Amino acid sequence: MGSDRRWKRSVRYPLQPHVAPRSLGGCDHRDCVVALCWTHHRAYDTGGLELLPHLEPQWRAEVAHAVSHLGLIGAVRRLAPGRC
Secondary structure (H helix, E strand, C coil): CCCCCCCCCCCCCECCCCCHHHHCCCCHHHHECCCCCCCHHHHCEEEECCCCCHHHCCHHHHHHHHHHHHHHHHHHHCCCCCCC
């Protein structure tokens, strides 16, 4: 994994998990989703993948969007499980 462009809206990685889940107030705005393969999507949903290091700073809009839904601490808990 890396922080290259394939993380975002890629045909090769069609699954789009929400950085802020709909169940917690997330939406379908383009900044609320990131493109991941199935394996990484599952890892993220189960708290086994930290997205924050891969989103920051290149995908800062997605981080800011997560903060708008979850608040700062909630976004850090979702994007970097185990750090809070």
